[in-house]
Amino acid sequence: MNKFKLFFLSVLFPILIYSQKYELGEVSVDELLEKTHKNDTSAVACKLFEIGKTYFTYKSNSGFSLVTEVNVKIKIYKKEGLEWANKVVNHSIGDVEEKVMFSKAVTYNLENGKIVKTKASSESEFKEKINEYWGSRKLVMPNVKVGSIVEYKYELTSPYIYKMDQWKFQDKIPVNYSEFTNSIPEYLFYNTYTRGFYFIQNDSEIKQKTLSYTTNVGLASMSFNETINKYFLKDLPAIKEESYSNSMENYISSIEFELASTRFPNDGLKQFTESWESVAESINKNKYFGEELNKTEYFEEDLKRLIGNKQLNEKEKIALVFEFVKNRYVWNKNNSIYTDKGVKKAYQEKTGNVAEINFTLIAMLRKLGISASPILISTRNKPINLYPSKAAYNYVICGVEFLNDIIFLDATDKYAAMDVLPLRALNENGRIIRSTGSNANIIITPDKAATNIITIETKISEDSKLFGKITENLSKNLGLNFRIKYNEMSLDSYLDNVEKKVPGLEISNYSVKNKDKVEEPIIEEYDYVYNSDIEIVSGKMYIKPLMFFGLKENPFKEESRTLPIDFVYPFNESYNVVFEIPKGYVVEQLPKQIKLATEENELAFSYLYEVKGNTIVFNVKFDVNLALFPSDYYDVIRPVFNDVFLKMNEKIVLKKQ
Structure with missing residues (x-):
């Protein structure tokens, strides 16, 4: 699949100027009486x-x-x-x-x-x-x-x-x-x-x-x-x-x-025309960038205490310093590739802009002999520059070149893991500026999928409610998204919010593991009672095995699309459902099993199951293996998502024996 080209030069050609006059001070009664726009009611x-x-x-x-x-x-x-x-x-x-x-x-x-x-x-x-x-x-x-x-x-x-x-x-x-x-x-x-x-x-x-x-x-x-x-x-x-699109300004x-x-x-x-290389060189020479990045005296004693006599390999040092910087600072929400009050003052006050925080992280890692460099990026809410310019960048992260790869780090978010950037920073490309003075364009879009593995145990109570146990396992960006949302509120508020979004759901015995261990997946476990997605008509039960999970609608309803489809990061969803058939009932109808995938496996979906005695074991997988698709791929994406939506919301039918 060819990479989508976001911008193009318009063909400019001379034609006759419209003869209509467009002047201030001329308003007609007809214009004032107009109730709707001629082309868009x-x-x-x-x-x-x-x-x-x-x-x-x-x-x-x-x-x-x-x-x-x-x-x-x-x-x-x-x-x-x-x-x-x-x-x-x-x-x-x-x-x-x-x-x-x-x-x-x-x-x-x-x-x-x-x-x-x-x-x-x-x-x-x-x-x-x-x-x-x-x-x-x-x-x-x-x-x-x-x-x-x-x-x-x-x-x-x-x-x-x-x-x-x-x-x-x-x-x-x-x-x-x-x-x-x-x-x-x-x-x-x-x-x-x-x-x-x-x-x-x-x-x-x-x-x-x-x-x-x-x-x-x-x-x-x-x-x-x-x-x-x-x-x-x-x-x-x-x-x-x-x-699923980024800044409309693009x-x-x-x-x-x-x-x-x-x-x-x-x-x-x-x-005055510059290249991206000369832009990076100019930025590096700015005293609020290069000079600030090279300062070290303000943290050296703390770094010695942090490392001490620990016998650590390079990956462990990176992780230790990353956690230290994340937990020392409170980000003031200001974006810039340059420092504001300076790294020393920001370190002392324990708050700073994105440059001050990530410059400290880079400088500490360099002090330990680790190949760390600033990476200039444009946040997702900022339009991508069409030509080389210092104004193109408004954010800076840390890149560690390690074992022929680059580990991306952003210490502004205390819930971010190594190589997991917050949503605002995921905007396709960045430019790394190395300590040697060289610089290069790099791809920062994740190539490894975030995963959501959901295990559901389901039974039917005597009063016709679904109940059982649910375990969710969330990794990478999905884990980061959960941690941000979960830690913004109390546990009671969080659960109330979940139950409000899913009418008929009651949660008990809730627990969450690894909420502070950001390198580990989030594991949610809870018991549930759910009185929706089950209908009883003429002695038959109609039940949706995925209940409140899966697609609630096809997000791609329009017949055509102009913009590229941007999922931000690839993701894999997996549902393992063990459904217990209640006594006195047998299966009358099950959904058709399905496996589909695009030619290069950019999208894949499977809906499979197996009947074992009085249980039905469903295995449902939905994989989006690319973060960004061109708009001309819409004719492939739209029907796939429609099939996924319909199948995830399909019901099984049980009848009395």
């Missing part, structure tokens, strides 16, 4: 249009700046769509602050057959500091109700010419028309990249431009050629989440720009 709101343009200004003391102007017009169809009337624009507040300004903000309503305009005031705008580097400006439109149309303009002025903002043509609501134009001086060269599944239409022309600016001696001007690129799409559907139709080079007068050609 379920839409809560719609962008009637969103028009953006980016151009350059010039000042003698600071050079070129980027100005982005955006005009937006939105129709509200349902109460759930009211939030679309508000707009938040994030902006840099670093050394030189980006400026944001809203204008032309109006809400339109139809009252007694007349169009009523409500203009936004200064009280409709709010400022917020997100962190040391980022702030936001928020516009809250007035007098918005179902049926309203809102429109506004915002302008973002930035000194950072390398950071032309991404333009998203598509959104979570339908977009009738989206257009973006950039005007680029002949001195600047940008690479263009696209995401999504729509061919972005394009028109381009070259014009001469003259910019006036003020100098110390008076007014001056410059003339140059600029390339004007217009990109546009029409009638875009809402981007909708599909089951698939929204959009366009991005990378500053490739500059050639200013009297300045020569300067290249």
Whole structure:
């Protein structure tokens, strides 16, 4: 099976621009009377249009700046769509602050057959500091109700010419028309990249431009050629989440720009395009990365006490240090490839960001002569970068090269085992930076399946309830998921939560083994009484052997699929059911036995059983042996999951003798 290619460059070709005008200030009665979207009656709101343009200004003391102007017009169809009337624009507040300004903000309503305009005031705008580097400006439109149309303009002025903002043509609501134009001086060269599944239409022309600016001696001007690129799409559907997919930002139709080079007068050609190798080298040289990673004095005494005179092999040392670091720190939930307060202070305070915690783990292992290295990754909620950039990475883990393999470690999660990363970190690829300075791309998706082995002993009571004993054995990521959920609450709360999710289930004599031994599988054992999934009709019993286990529905209901199918990690489920036939009954009907598998065993399912005297022993197995499938594999996955769902919910029939 060919590996799915997530992104592609759109074919850009010139066509005639749509002649329709898209301007603020023009709202019709028909638009206000519109009750539903023309192509999507379920839409809560719609962008009637969103028009953006980016151009350059010039000042003698600071050079070129980027100005982005955006005009937006939105129709509200349902109460759930009211939030679309508000707009938040994030902006840099670093050394030189980006400026944001809203204008032309109006809400339109139809009252007694007349169009009523409500203009936004200064009280409709709010400022917020997100962190040391980022702030936001928020516009809250007035007098918005179902049926309203809102429109506004915002302008973002930035000194950072390398950071032309991404333009998203598509959104979570339908977009009738989206257009973006950039005007680029002949001195600047940008690479263009696209995401999504729509061919972005394009028109381009070259014009001469003259910019006036003020100098110390008076007014001056410059003339140059600029390339004007217009990109546009029409009638875009809402981007909708599909089951088993990662960040939707990866698939929204959009366009991005990378500053490739500059050639200013009297300045020569300067290249900015990087490779992943050069990006990694640059990150390693950053003082909040490389320098912090090489510090050791703050933990050396603790490391000596930890190891002492113990006779340990390398694997045992790795495990001991990993447990020490996990249990020393409380992760502050901040993601970064760079330290914030520094490894020494974080160690003393016993709390830090992901870099501070995992840098300590790496440094300790290196001090013991173990080949440990940082691995840069992008978390699952972050879109994958289309081109090499330091901004591509926002998380760092530890990789130990051991016996021609790499062991992945993340000490931010005290319930994680060796080579078992938390869900947020499982995003396919990472880049390892070794102490020698070399770096390489590596696959971090698990190749070994997490397992769930369930043993069920079932009998039928005199009052027609199922009862017996259940044992569950959970390994790897399934064990990690259990530990996180289990340790978030008290035992009573946990069991109450389980019983609420499974109506008719009563649990007693509950026990769990290895909840703190993260390298061992979780083993749950409990007695149960269950008064569902058994029907008695005309003296016959209809019983589902897997009871409340297995698929509750086929998660793949749609006829077709656009996005790849991402299970995050491979998994194997195994059900061993020993069902005791009650006295006075015999088997009238059993499900058909089945074994199926895809050509390369990516998916496999078997439903087998054997009747032994007054018991039926079921052996059911469902294996998903790949974490990621391309969307064109959907026609295989969907029917397999449907067969699994139907078979897991099939009932046996018992009749009286």
